[in-house]
Amino acid sequence: MVIFRSSLLSNTKSLIMDYRNMHFLRKNAYINGQWVNAQSNAVFPVLNPADDKVIAEIPDMDAADAKTAIAAATESFRTWKYTTAKDRAAMLRRWYDLCVKNQDHLAEIITAEAGKPLAEAKGEIVYGSSFLEFFADTARHINGEVIPSPWPNKQIMLTRQPLGVVSVITPWNFPFAMITRKVGALLAAGCTCVIKPAEDTPLTALAAAQLAEEAGFPKGIINVVTASRKNAPAVGKVLCEDPDVGCISFTGSTHVGKILYGMAAKGVKRVSLELGGNCPFIVFPSADINHAVEQAMMAKFRNNGQACVGANRFLIHADVFDAFVEAFKNKIIEKCIIGPGYKAGVTCGPLINIEQATKVKSLVEDARGRGAKVVIGGKPALEHGTKFYESTILTDVKPEMKIYGEEIFGPVAVCHKFNTEEEVLEIANSTRTGLGSYVFTKDLGQAFRMSQKLEFGMVAINDGVLSAAEPAFGGIKESGIGREGSKHGVEEYTDIKYTLFSALDK
Ligand SMILES: NC(=O)c1ccc[n+]([C@@H]2O[C@H](COP(=O)([O-])OP(=O)(O)OC[C@H]3O[C@@H](n4cnc5c(N)ncnc54)[C@H](O)[C@@H]3O)[C@@H](O)[C@H]2O)c1
Ligand SMILES: O=CCCC(=O)O
Numbered sequence: 324m325v326i327f328r329s330s331l332l333s334n335t336k337s338l339i340m341d342y343r344n345m346h347f348l349r350k351n352a353y354i355n356g357q358w359v360n361a362q363s364n365a366v367f368p369v370l371n372p373a374d375d376k377v378i379a380e381i382p383d384m385d386a387a388d389a390k391t392a393i394a395a396a397t398e399s400f401r402t403w404k405y406t407t408a409k410d411r412a413a414m415l416r417r418w419y420d421l422c423v424k425n426q427d428h429l430a431e432i433i434t435a436e437a438g439k440p441l442a443e444a445k446g447e448i449v450y451g452s453s454f455l456e457f458f459a460d461t462a463r464h465i466n467g468e469v470i471p472s473p474w475p476n477k478q479i480m481l482t483r484q485p486l487g488v489v490s491v492i493t494p495w496n497f498p499f500a501m502i503t504r505k506v507g508a509l510l511a512a513g514c515t516c517v518i519k520p521a522e523d524t525p526l527t528a529l530a531a532a533q534l535a536e537e538a539g540f541p542k543g544i545i546n547v548v549t550a551s552r553k554n555a556p557a558v559g560k561v562l563c564e565d566p567d568v569g570c571i572s573f574t575g576s577t578h579v580g581k582i583l584y585g586m587a588a589k590g591v592k593r594v595s596l597e598l599g600g601n602c603p604f605i606v607f608p609s610a611d612i613n614h615a616v617e618q619a620m621m622a623k624f625r626n627n628g629q630a631c632v633g634a635n636r637f638l639i640h641a642d643v644f645d646a647f648v649e650a651f652k653n654k655i656i657e658k659c660i661i662g663p664g665y666k667a668g669v670t671c672g673p674l675i676n677i678e679q680a681t682k683v684k685s686l687v688e689d690a691r692g693r694g695a696k697v698v699i700g701g702k703p704a705l706e707h708g709t710k711f712y713e714s715t716i717l718t719d720v721k722p723e724m725k726i727y728g729e730e731i732f733g734p735v736a737v738c739h740k741f742n743t744e745e746e747v748l749e750i751a752n753s754t755r756t757g758l759g760s761y762v763f764t765k766d767l768g769q770a771f772r773m774s775q776k777l778e779f780g781m782v783a784i785n786d787g788v789l790s791a792a793e794p795a796f797g798g799i800k801e802s803g804i805g806r807e808g809s810k811h812g813v814e815e816y817t818d819i820k821y822t823l824f825s826a827l828d829k
Contacts, residue, residue: 355395356542399543451500485513487569498524600758618787683733
């Protein structure tokens with residue numbers, strides 16, 4: 324029997340629970356308000372990355388199912404776009420309330436399929452739900468403009484129109500928040516959607532859809548098409564190329580983002596792309612080193628290093644390098660407890676799948692083989708299972724090592740030394756990605772210069788966490804197009820319509 328220790332949320336008792344009793348464990352896809360199988364009846368397994376046990380088998384949908392879902396979203400858009408902002412806001416608010424109320428159940432599903440520790444999974448529900456709350460408020464402020472006209476007896480009006488059906492394609496690392504950040508915004512704007520969640524974590528998306536149904540969203544407004552990695556390209560092609568789709572909103576790797584962008588271009592469709600990062604974490608000598616280390620733990624080990632805004636390159640001034648690395652190592656010894664996410668006290672779960680575990684292992688092996696020094700960790704934690712990896716610090720990393728330029732997406736902190744502000748800017752900016760960046764300094768002038776000169780969509784000064792519903796989240800260069808969160812996150816799903824009222828004196 325597949326087991327799941329649900330009670331460890333409270334860390335007090337150890338009830339053992341069958342996956343079949345997990346709340347909101349839906350095993351069907353969700354199209355036009357119906358819980359359905361694939362038209363082909365194909366299924367694929369969803370595994371717990373901690374132990375490879377099958378949590379559920381769910382529909383392995385293909386292009387035909389994707390078309391059906393788009394048709395449902397298109398039909399529902401006809402009426403949804405005319406609902407009042409007040410009504411949309413109320414529904415979003417109800418969805419938010421239900422997610423918060425059921426956060427423990429939703430967190431169990433995240434831990435089961437994504438592997439992250441229960442406390443962190445719960446944190447994701449709080450974070451992800453905050454987008455629903457924020458966009459419930461924002462829905463009522465999607466204002467237009469009346470602009471002074473250059474002509475007598477004419478009036479210029481700009482209004483915001485919803486884009487229509489949005490294809491939402493999301494990753495596994497934040498299986499709830501990456502959906503609510505998009506879907507909250509697009510629903511507020513008056514759009515409808517077809518969600519294709521990551522094949523590793525579809526159960527969270529289905530649970531969220533069930534709560535949306537309970538919140539009162541009419542059929543067809545939110546649809547969830549589940550598919551294995553094998554079927555993802557076929558489903559993705561329909562979601563990007565169907566003429567009824569108005570926008571493709573994707574979060575995931577830069578590699579896949581470019582493929583989808585190419586397909587979207589054929590139909591001149593709007594895109595919102597939140598792609599990979601290679602975030603620098605810069606520490607100047609004036610920084611409070613203990614504070615920088617505390618924040619480094621968040622920036623590196625959140626979701627065990629599997630975050631797009633995870634610190635990927637630690638750039639530490641030579642004057643404080645040894646002190647920083649020593650304190651970082653000690654903090655890792657104190658805080659990084661490896662194990663399955665449901666176990667009390669665990670802070671670092673498994674990596675999501677064997678591909679990710681193999682990638683991290685080979686990046687570290689390559690670096691070690693070429694002379695990098697392991698300060699702590701440096702190998703798989705096989706005593707816990709095949710996808711666990713030790714929390715690691717590497718120094719003496721050189722540009723010829725693969726790990727130097729790649730997004731690691733795992734619990735490996737690579738620490739480099741620098742000497743001047745100019746040098747660190749050069750190193751930090753020498754990448755084709757530009758998502759998040761972190762700077763630690765007490766020199767206000769330096770903080771401003773770094774904010775201005777770092778070629779990244781987001782700069783955190785003296786902090787290791789950037790994410791919230793209120794700011795505009797997103798990257799430049801190959802890290803993406805568009806912003807999520809904030810009022811700009813809603814504007815992504817609207818077009819500006821210009822209406823000219825003429826002959827007003829007639
Ligand atoms: N910028 C951000 O906000 C952000 C947030 C989270 C993750 N990410 C990035 O995501 C990556 C990790 O996530 P991942 O491994 O799930 O990414 P991925 O690109 O492999 O997969 C993302 C989604 O795309 C789907 N997909 C894959 N190939 C497809 C195709 N040909 N057509 C249509 N869909 C396809 C997958 O099934 C999944 O749903 C990292 O690079 C990370 O930085 C970025
Ligand atoms: O993985 C990247 C997104 C995580 C976040 O929203 O902070």
